[in-house]
Amino acid sequence: MKITCIGAGYVGGPTMAVIASNCPEIEVTVADINPLRIAEWNDDTLENLPVFEPGLAEVVAETRGRNLFFTTDVRRAIEQADIIFLSVNTPTKTYGVGKHMAADLKFVELCARQIAEYATSDKIVVEKSTLPVRTAQSIKTILCNNASGVNFQVLSNPEFLAEGTAIQDLMHPDRVLIGGDQTPEGLAAIEVLTSVYAHWVPRERILQTNVWSSELSKLTANAFLAQRISSINAISALCEQTGANVEEISKAIGHDSRIGPKFLKASVGFGGSCFQKDILNLVYLCRQFNLPEVADYWEQVIRMNDYQKHRFSKLIIDSLFNTVSGKKIAFLGWAFKKDTNDTRESAAIYVANELLVDKAEVHVYDPKVKKEQIYADLDYLQKHHRGAMGEADVLTSEEIRQLVIVHESPYEAMGQAHAIAVLTEWDAFKELDWKRVYEGMLKPAFVFDGRNLLCAKEMNAMGFEYKAIGRG
Ligand code: NAD
Numbered sequence: 001m002k003i004t005c006i007g008a009g010y011v012g013g014p015t016m017a018v019i020a021s022n023c024p025e026i027e028v029t030v031a032d033i034n035p036l037r038i039a040e041w042n043d044d045t046l047e048n049l050p051v052f053e054p055g056l057a058e059v060v061a062e063t064r065g066r067n068l069f070f071t072t073d074v075r076r077a078i079e080q081a082d083i084i085f086l087s088v089n090t091p092t093k094t095y096g097v098g099k100h101m102a103a104d105l106k107f108v109e110l111c112a113r114q115i116a117e118y119a120t121s122d123k124i125v126v127e128k129s130t131l132p133v134r135t136a137q138s139i140k141t142i143l144c145n146n147a148s149g150v151n152f153q154v155l156s157n158p159e160f161l162a163e164g165t166a167i168q169d170l171m172h173p174d175r176v177l178i179g180g181d182q183t184p185e186g187l188a189a190i191e192v193l194t195s196v197y198a199h200w201v202p203r204e205r206i207l208q209t210n211v212w213s214s215e216l217s218k219l220t221a222n223a224f225l226a227q228r229i230s231s232i233n234a235i236s237a238l239c240e241q242t243g244a245n246v247e248e249i250s251k252a253i254g255h256d257s258r259i260g261p262k263f264l265k266a267s268v269g270f271g272g273s274c275f276q277k278d279i280l281n282l283v284y285l286c287r288q289f290n291l292p293e294v295a296d297y298w299e300q301v302i303r304m305n306d307y308q309k310h311r312f313s314k315l316i317i318d319s320l321f322n323t324v325s326g327k328k329i330a331f332l333g334w335a336f337k338k339d340t341n342d343t344r345e346s347a348a349i350y351v352a353n354e355l356l357v358d359k360a361e362v363h364v365y366d367p368k369v370k371k372e373q374i375y376a377d378l379d380y381l382q383k384h385h386r387g388a389m390g391e392a393d394v395l396t397s398e399e400i401r402q403l404v405i406v407h408e409s410p411y412e413a414m415g416q417a418h419a420i421a422v423l424t425e426w427d428a429f430k431e432l433d434w435k436r437v438y439e440g441m442l443k444p445a446f447v448f449d450g451r452n453l454l455c456a457k458e459m460n461a462m463g464f465e466y467k468a469i470g471r472g
């Protein structure tokens with residue numbers, strides 16, 4: 001059997017590496033139109049893989065060149081495959097109909113057209129990307145109207161991995177979900193894909209549904225997870241006003257087995273490429289199906305998240321005597337969570353932008369994020385959110401590069417700073433020599449902990465003005 005995956009990103013790369021590792025007799029090819037990305041996946045040293053994930057380099061080392069291949073030759077990869085995974089990006093549209101809400105399906109559509117054009121034998125096409133419910137119908141329509149004499153089955157097999165724990169999640173998934181047509185051909189295709197996962201996933205964890213349930217389950221799972229974060233973040237605002245401690249509340253409610261302890265960590269706001277995108281997509285779908293009450297219900301999860309990011313920047317500005325103009329604010333972390341180099345929709349970008357608009361100097365240290373990425377993130381935010389910020393708030397690329405300084409060392413970033421903001425919960429930040437940090441800062445030395453990472457008692461004892469999300 002030969003498997004091809006179109007899209008060598010955060011999902012395609014790790015997922016295919018894990019399939020190749022568990023199914024040595026299957027040849028797995030990952031194809032991408034981005035030659036730089038493919039070159040990085042093929043990098044001999046394994047030090048420049050485009051995705052940083054604990055354990056990933058080891059799996060790639062084991063499989064690459066054996067039964068895992070990375071290529072830019074999309075055509076050949078399509079021709080030779082029995083199963084083709086679509087794992088391309090599906091970002092929120094930034095133009096036209098559905099701007100800032102709907103998923104942009106142009107990459108998925110292009111893949112379907114390429115498959116229709118190049119396929120010379122029957123294929124199972126698997127939606128791995130997160131897609132609006134009923135997208136499989138569009139893919140089928142494109143495939144069937146453009147290919148001659150070739151049969152296609154379209155399955156939905158959404159991915160539930162979280163970044164930072166991708167390898168662990170893929171090796172030991174809570175469940176694998178496969179949706180397909182409830183016809184003899186559809187059921188047979190479901191079985192083929194099930195047999196791939198059954199190499200390492202217990203059969204009772206492989207759930208089979210119809211296509212629409214599978215597509216909608218993915219959006220629903222992300223909406224529920226994000227909703228929990230917005231719920232605890234809403235309570236964190238109340239904690240700050242009342243002297244309650246949000247960490248204690250999370251623990252107290254998490255002990256209720258019906259609520260459970262996971263995803264109750266109050267923070268500066270959720271980031272990542274998917275929660276916001278997928279909920280906006282869900283909201284858009286609800287409006288399209290004329291369900292405004294349902295749309296409003298889910299939209300509130302995003303509003304609460306925006307409020308949380310804004311609340312954090314405002315806390316910094318208010319505490320620093322109502323202006324950060326000319327002040328040095330050190331950012332610990334830029335990635336949207338620890339153990340990843342991914343910065344998409346990271347809260348750090350939004351918080352930095354608000355401080356920059358108030359003319360702060362932002363000094364960033366992140367152990368895995370590259371300088372160019374940080375500038376690109378801020379440029380992107382300026383370009384795509386300009387309307388909402390008003391004319392006076394516009395920053396040019398040059399201004400961004402003058403006001404944002406990226407450091408190789410955390411101590412350098414924090415030296416002579418007026419304040420520190422913890423944006424990502426990297427474990428290493430707990431181990432810093434905080435006494436040394438205190439000595440090197442301007443006084444009063446403020447620390448704004450957006451992740452509840454540090455110990456309030458210890459920080460106060462050292463002399464810091466320490467303020468954390470959800471702690472009065
Ligand atoms: P990504 O941007 O990291 O990777 C997508 C890749 O697809 C890019 O390398 C791009 O060059 C390539 N591509 C686009 N069009 C192509 C084409 N026509 N031919 C060949 N290559 C093409 O995206 P990602 O984070 O891997 O996400 C992919 C999908 O998986 C999205 O729908 C996302 O919602 C979903 N998802 C992501 C995660 C996650 O943790 N990142 C988790 C679950 C699901």
Ligand code: UGA
Pocket residue numbers: 130159160161162163164222225229262263264265266267268269270271272273274275336337
């Ligand atoms: C999330 C889901 O957890 C995955 O199941 C899903 O496959 C993926 O989205 C996707 O569809 O892309 P991911 O975004 O990689 O995974 O990471 P999470 O661990 O879910 O964290 C998302 C954001 O929420 C991060 O910014 C994190 O810091 C924040 N978070 C998470 C909190 O603020 N509090 C929490 O308790 C948990």
